[in-house]
Amino acid sequence: MSFTFKDRISISIFGSSHGSSVGCILDGIPAGFKVDENVVNLWMTRRAPGQSSLTTQRKETDNVEFISGINNSYTDGGPITMLIRNKDVIERHYDELRERPRPGHGDLSLFLKYGPFRNYSGGGFLSGRMTAPLVAAGSIAIQLLAEKDIQISSYLQSMGDIRIKEDRFYDDLEVYGTKSRIPDSVSDDKADELIRHLQSQGDSTGGIVKTVVKNVPAGIGEPFFDSVESVISHLMFSVPGVKGIEFGDGFQLGRMNGSTSNDLFRMKDEKVKALSNHNGGILGGITYGNDIEFRTVFKPTSSIRKEQETVDIKNWNNTTVRVQGRHDPCIAIRAVPVVKCVTALSLLDLYLRRQSSYKGNFVNESSYGKDEWN
Numbered sequence: 001m002s003f004t005f006k007d008r009i010s011i012s013i014f015g016s017s018h019g020s021s022v023g024c025i026l027d028g029i030p031a032g033f034k035v036d037e038n039v040v041n042l043w044m045t046r047r048a049p050g051q052s053s054l055t056t057q058r059k060e061t062d063n064v065e066f067i068s069g070i071n072n073s074y075t076d077g078g079p080i081t082m083l084i085r086n087k088d089v090i091e092r093h094y095d096e097l098r099e100r101p102r103p104g105h106g107d108l109s110l111f112l113k114y115g116p117f118r119n120y121s122g123g124g125f126l127s128g129r130m131t132a133p134l135v136a137a138g139s140i141a142i143q144l145l146a147e148k149d150i151q152i153s154s155y156l157q158s159m160g161d162i163r164i165k166e167d168r169f170y171d172d173l174e175v176y177g178t179k180s181r182i183p184d185s186v187s188d189d190k191a192d193e194l195i196r197h198l199q200s201q202g203d204s205t206g207g208i209v210k211t212v213v214k215n216v217p218a219g220i221g222e223p224f225f226d227s228v229e230s231v232i233s234h235l236m237f238s239v240p241g242v243k244g245i246e247f248g249d250g251f252q253l254g255r256m257n258g259s260t261s262n263d264l265f266r267m268k269d270e271k272v273k274a275l276s277n278h279n280g281g282i283l284g285g286i287t288y289g290n291d292i293e294f295r296t297v298f299k300p301t302s303s304i305r306k307e308q309e310t311v312d313i314k315n316w317n318n319t320t321v322r323v324q325g326r327h328d329p330c331i332a333i334r335a336v337p338v339v340k341c342v343t344a345l346s347l348l349d350l351y352l353r354r355q356s357s358y359k360g361n362f363v364n365e366s367s368y369g370k371d372e373w374n
């Protein structure tokens with residue numbers, strides 16, 4: 001079931017970039033939640049292509065059609081089905097790529113796995129377009145988590161050699177008030193300049209998205225195979241272009257000592273507080289009240305206008321390709337809302353699991369003193 005993530009909640013995605021539509025079925029959400037469809041569409045707009053000169057010029061409104069699972073703004077307990085129509089499809093950009101797989105994209109893998117039946121136009125289902133349904137589902141998860149005051153901040157931390165001045169929890173207005181989603185005006189201007197330069201060179205760049213989650217209750221995450229890190233990573237690697245994720249200080253921990261990497265505990269206002277966050281708020285795969293912090297790296301967009309070496313998969317000889325069409329010069333810019341939404345789906349899944357392994361349920365929280373979670 002490669003198009004389905006199934007746990008306490010399940011998410012199935014369907015469609016392809018140049019087919020009639022893309023969409024998803026989100027199952028396992030209890031009945032009785034109020035879902036604001038405008039909030040869903042706000043997140044869709046934040047991810048949609050063609051919103052600025054720094055992104056692909058494909059123009060999609062990405063309005064969600066709510067097919068099932070939400071009745072008079074409330075979840076009814078059934079699968080939530082959402083459909084997003086593809087409108088601005090130009091197939092001829094992919095004619096040449098039928099026989100000349102783009103280096104760095106999934107074209108060759110798709111051919112080797114599915115042969116001539118593969119859906120290659122627009123990258124088929126190996127397209128960033130498949131993140132539209134992930135955002136539709138994730139924006140519902142964001143709303144549910146907000147009821148528990150669990151807040152997620154995702155922003156572009158770096159693009160190429162440009163890095164944000166300060167890492168902290170940025171609210172959405174700060175992030176989406178920028179051109180590049182780096183919420184620091186000096187870096188934002190530099191990113192804008194870099195993208196324009198790359199566009200003139202027919203090239204692209206990578207980027208890193210930082211995520212901070214605050215007000216996470218202690219006790220979220222299951223030991224071993226379903227640790228917080230595992231579930232977030234499982235879902236995050238479904239996002240095309242993701243090549244790495246690190247929690248807390250991540251790979252830097254390999255260069256530290258125990259005496260500098262341990263997050264020391266102190267009592268503050270009758271609660272345990274950690275003095276630092278080198279472990280990203282997760283110990284033993286389980287949260288303990290600190291913020292969750294992690295970084296997700298996106299590779300540079302593979303579809304660039306520079307001529308590149310490839311093979312002809314009809315005649316099996318060496319050739320070159322120059323990719324035409326409308327592409328993101330930096331995937332990470334548009335991936336910022338995707339990372340936030342995927343984080344929300346992961347945490348909602350883990351949150352609901354913890355609840356059901358304890359007592360009560362997500363909706364009827366009256367039996368829960370909030371203190372029991374801290």
Ligand SMILES: Cc1cc2nc3c(=O)[nH]c(=O)nc-3n(C[C@H](O)[C@H](O)[C@H](O)COP(=O)(O)O)c2cc1C
Pocket residue numbers: 056104105106123126127128129131239240241242299301302303326327328331334335338
């Ligand atoms: C929001 C988003 C937008 C993307 N836009 C493009 C694009 O315009 N051109 C492109 O070649 N790849 C783009 N990608 C990345 C490709 O879809 C991805 O590199 C490809 O599916 C191969 O998968 P992999 O990079 O994970 O190996 C985008 C990804 C995301 C998440």
Ligand SMILES: C=C(O[C@@H]1CC(C(=O)O)=C[C@@H](OP(=O)(O)O)[C@H]1O)C(=O)O
Pocket residue numbers: 017048049056057058060089090093122123126127128129130132240325326327328
């Ligand atoms: C359509 C979206 O982004 C697309 C992702 C993408 C890719 O290869 O991933 C390639 C481009 O597709 P096309 O050549 O059809 O314009 C992007 O525009 C989207 O994110 O909604």
